[in-house]
Amino acid sequence: MPIVTTLKADFYSSVQNMIHENEVYGVKRKTPSFAFDKLCATQELCLDYDITVLPPNQYLLPPTDPLITFNLSPEVSIRSKVESRATIILGIHAYDLHAIKLLDAVFTGNLVDVNYQARRSATAIIGVDCLNPWLYSFAASMGTALPPSIFDLWLTDLGGEYLIEVGSSRGQDLSKRYLKTKSARKVQIRQRDKFRQDSLNRYQLSLDRSAQEIPEILDKAWKNPLWEELGEKCFSCGSCTMVCPTCVCFDVRDKITLNLKRGERYRLGDSCMFDAFDKVASGENFRPTGTDRLRHRLYRKGKYMLERWGELGCVGCGRCVHACLVDIASPVYAYNRLVKEATQWPSA
Template identity: 40%
Template sequence: MEYRFLPKKGIAPFVTGLLKDFKVYGPVEKDGFPMYGEITSPKDIHLSHAPTHLSPKQFLFPPKETILRFKNGAKPALEPVIEAHNQALFGIHSCDIHAIKLLDRVFSYGPRDVNYLKRRDKTVIIGIDCVPDKYCFCKSVNTMTVDSGFDLFLHDVGSGFVVEVGTQTGKNLLYKNAKTKKATMKEIKKIKEIRDKKAEMFVTKLNAEASTLPLIYSGSYNSPVWEKIGKICYGCGSCNNVCPTCYCFDVRDEIKTNLTEGERFRVWDACTLEDFAKVAGGHNFRKTRAERLRHRFNRKFQYLADKFGGLFCVGCGRCIRTCLVNINIAEVTNELIEEANKDRS
């Protein structure tokens, strides 16, 4: 592992260099809140270390994306559409890098999702250390640090950034666009000091080891907690849409007014919405909000963990912040942990 030292004033030229080869997306401020957005100049970057309201999945798996163009009539024609451009995701937090690694696995599983994977191929990821807010609980799900899945990772050590080189691509970009020097042992040790301090900062925590959560969830199907939160849930889909690992989509067609040409596109879908599990004939196999929430929580902590071998909750806390009725995935999980402990004793 290579560590380089980049002075703070080196960030602007580095980003200017990136802009020559990539569309750059990074942390910006929107209405006074941290968000990811397109960076057209280093001035746009707002390097607060607070979590953003929406996750960076939007740049790999856009909310709406055309996947096919078609033409009806005497000579029908089909043309697949794969939109991908060179892009750099700048200032990505470790939870979100973990999330992208999970999405990589999901979209390569079974029939490969060429739209996602092509875009992913053309993406470089530059991570950055962050400071937890009151909703973050990455430490409880082992995503507070990350050792792969990025091309470069910036550790703010006060005097400047220690840049952790993750890939050869990252190294080339760094050498091309920034004047760095070899980081000293003292500077590298500072990363750990800061990390140790961060570990003490979490307000939101889970009260069980991450590895035990799939088992705890598997025993919680009939817990009263689902009815309790189902009663106050809107079924608005916000928790899904802000989640960095929710990847469900719907596919629809849109035809032009000439009724012969059109596009097929996919849009984000959300399992907490009423019509998500509605099938032909109007039947709905998850009619109630309680059933839909139980499904979503189980996807994060059990079903996908069984399938892919890792939790699909990365502890970013976005679903807690976005929920207007304060359904808190960490509190709910802690209630289930408590129920499981009671059952055992």
């Protein structure tokens, strides 16, 4: 696939044309933060952000997602509800794209979720290199600071122009339709590689071991007192999971009209940090304490998702580190503490 360049001024005019013809979601400045939102004008777009409050997967897995509608009277009938429309997400960072790769494995692997799949296939992804990483991010040490090859177009800011890597035939179509490009010169590709390398060196948080060792570290840590130390401070508020790009759990509920004739079944984002999440019909709770739930969350991120779907469940974005009011949600802090204490406590 080609690598091209476009002048910044030309790129922003192209975005205006994209917005006229498509539903485009991009990053907007929402002082003091940044957030993905629907773009109405090219001036709203901000590509040199550090992090968005919520990840872009809200467009693939909306917080409330209708699944089926049904009639109960005069006859029972059920219709699946699959909502998708052609969409462009503009300005995704590499760690969030790694998270989408994991969502793809979860929702389009052995069990295909038709709602997710329909939205995913209708979504074009235009990403951008994060050259000034966020204070709380540790993506470089999770191996997620550079993009996996599932993008349509990928931008790198070279100063007066963007270097654009085309990653798919859809990306090629977008490039032909909207962008004014020239083939990239070798020197520009080398400049991109240097900018990327410099950005990797700017991360301030990092794991003390390689990300691949996390499952092994966790294997020996079930009884570590760290879980109690952190868990007893937990409010079970769920903020750490609500901002996480790899959290995929949901509840399914029915909404029925007052006359009991029609209804809708929908899913709703849920959190394993909520007390009610593990409660079953008999009233028992599999993870009754904050300690149980916090440990489960960090095992799921660092071990269970890898074993089930082949990707670690943490991409190191750092959103949970910032979101937790009592400063206990950080995977990098927990895994580094476990590395330090690995030899001091008995295994499970």
